[in-house]
Amino acid sequence: MGVDWNSFFEGFMTALSFQNLLFIFLGGLLGTIVGMLPGLGPATAVAVLIPITFGMDSTSALILLGAIYYGAMYGGSRSSILLNTPGDGSAIAATFDGYPMTRKGQAGQALTLATLASLIGGTVAIAGFVFLANPLASFALQFGPAEYFFLLIFTLSAVVSLSKGNMIKGFVSMLLGLIVTTIGVDSQSGVYRFTFGNPHLSEGIDFLVVIIGVYAVGEVLYNILVIKDENQQMKEDVGNSWITKEQWSRSFWPMIRQAPIGFLVGILPGAGGSIASMISYTTEQQVSKKGEEFGKGAPEGLASPESSNNAASVGAFIPLLTMGIPGSGTTAVILGALIMLGLQPGPMLFQNQPEVAWTFINSLFIGNIVLVIINILLIGLLVRILKTPPQILYPIILVLAFIGTYTLGYSIIDFFILMIFGVIGLLMKILNIPVAPLILAVIIGNMMEQNFRMAFVSHDGFLQMLTASPISILFAVLTVASVFLPALFSRLSKGRTES
């Protein structure tokens, strides 16, 4: 499309109009709030708020939906950091170091850092969008089933390799997750697997129910077990929200370099924020000199996935706006809403209605800044959650977990699944079994199987699938490296200290 600067600036001015600024603010605020609730991630946030846009003009509606989506992305990490209960798949990586920071009394700083990381990730990605949308869209098209399969298996192996010295437990956790994803109708053959005749199970188990169960319910049960003194508070000191120089300088480069990675992953239809943030977290841990601090409250361990998943959320708009292809659940919902409003995103959008497209892109940029303001202002309010006595907070989280689960499938069968995974989450926490491989496996397991089988059929074999394209080979090599290199390195360094 080339950058049409006239339309670009026109769009910038339209996005800055009072009415649209109001929508950005309102959407961002609503999205942040809904995104914080367990189970209500960006897709649900947009879906349940769609009725608000009926009767609005299409540009404003698009801006409002974009702002809600964005707000939910910001909001998702809030509950990860404060309560160790991610609202959505892409907010899981924020629990790894965000929650330890809270435990260390740095809740305010963690929230500020995550907000700034999101801003940087988002801004880098928007710049990428403006200049590179079209070439990147055709890059995404290179990904067929074989390429997806190797990308997905690389992500899984990278996350399993995080469980250092504990690889067996990591693999067990991953395999249990993969088992969960085989429940439901198998799309390639139409065979019903492990559904026991229940129609609700035929669509499989929603990964969000698993996330809420393992994290929110598991966390609540664990805390009930360890509540000691009736008057003890979870953390008296929530710290201030000004980040230190050291935190900033440790996080700065990770934020900058993880943004393009997240952006690229986000462009791939179907990949999205969960995979982007996991890849960023693991790569950052590998390259960091302070890798051993990851998982114990390292600021860069929070900043890099947050930067990356926000960049991914911008990237997801590229296939939607340039090709009319929704690349994620959320963009699919937005596409549905836009069609109802009479706007058809797709190859013709930039030709027929460039002002709409550019207004939207600019509103994403402005939205980022507005959201930083909203979120910094909200920090004071949010850290109060930690001052609520845990004896009152945990029952409320538990009830919210149930409500959130209900909104996902409108079925009480999910309540049983929620409880089962709550108990599993509790046991995993007690036994020190890593949770991330299970969760990631549940998110991408089915996609991995289906892509593998499609690739196998269309390439007539595994070797042909591997050598089908350089992308496949690259990810296959990375997969092998991610499993064996950490072991090799630790062996080498051990050898050195011993000799």
Place this chain on the structure above:
Amino acid sequence: MKKYFKVFPILMLSVVLVLSACGNSSGEANYPDENVELIAPATPGGGWDATARALQNVLDEEGFVEQNINVENQPGGGGEVGWQYLSDQNSHSLSVNSSLILTNNLLGQSDLTYEDFTPIATLATEWISTAVPSDSDIEDGIDMLDRLKEDPKSLTIAVGPALGNNDHLSFVRVADEYGVDVSELEFMIYESGGDVLTALMGGHADVATMSISESLEQHQSGDIEILATTADEPIEGAEDIPTWQELGVDFTFPHWRGIMGPPDMTEEEVAYWDETFSQMVETEAWQTVLENNGWQDYYMNSEESREFLEEQNQMYEDLVETAGLTD
């Protein structure tokens, strides 16, 4: 105590109040004398949900129904959960339906069938397109069928999101009519229509079958090429695309959507909806809905819908057997 309540984020949702207004009108003694529940057997954001909410909007705004109309989401099992629910409601509940009401039963996934409900109306249809990548060496629809007749495994066919859906079955139908051995066809099932389109544009599938609304724009921009459609006459705005009938394969295949009610509705109740829907489909608001969604008007009243369902059921029964989807 009060400070704890500040933390409830939902409190702040009250800002939405400013934006959402709900109309309330007093009830009448006649049917419907309570709020009407419109069941979307799917999650918010999907196609059925869109249909239900569009209907709610048009019926409400144009003042056809005095009572409130509420959309109720009952997702699960490809409509099964919602329709199971509808079957024990009173006549103030209606549900959106499509050919899944027939195929769920035929594929052995449900005990319910169209005969367990009261047909109210058939409202709209989409037509289904068969497309290839823009640089494909397949010349036209007949060329594609010839290749498949020669070797059914020579082309990979992308379809989403499930076997046994209309996109899949319509392709089986055309191939079968032409004499292709359909049990040997290689279908790749993608998670969504969007994924099918990506796979086609990236050249990862040789052929794809999907709704015209999903493929038309990419056809017009030259990213893909539609070979043919299952429509009964050329699509408005895309008259260059032939229908299968024009290519000499004699069949049409609608992807229709309609409305049905619980069993045992009285004649008066059905007559009420016949009158309401026959007027609604004439409104400008409904025409806009059709246009925005890429649907065509396919209105049939309750009686015509009943006959239509019977006829469709027969057609699908033969088709799922041909496709090898039954035991």
Place this chain on the structure above:
Amino acid sequence: MSIRYIIPSVTLLISVIYLILTFNLPESNVGNPTAAMNYPLLIGFALLGMSIIYLFSEFKNRKEPFKAFEVFKDKQLTTHVIVVLLLSLAYTFLFERIGFLFSTLLFLTGLLFLINGRRKWLTNIIVAVLFSVLSWYAFSELLSVSLP
């Protein structure tokens, strides 16, 4: 048998049950008849293998103390967890019967009395009533999520 073997034994059991279920899957009528079975078989056997390795690694570490289950030592708190689960179960059964508002109210009141203690009954009741009503209002009225 030491309690350290419980979890690997459970995963071993899961893998065996899963494999049995997999072998009983129906054959596919479309394409390759065993297509739907291969991948579950692969994960099933992988989990079986991993569980055996897991068992061995626990056996190797049998000299080291196994402390994980000590959190259950406090009888009173363990009972709390069990009661929470029972309350959740009751909530599940009541949710669609008596509706969102009342079941949530009962559930939350129960949880608060259990965890926050009986002495703070006033706080408990105020929190439970306000939260139930507000969440019902927010989801059902503002977000138009259909609740029973």
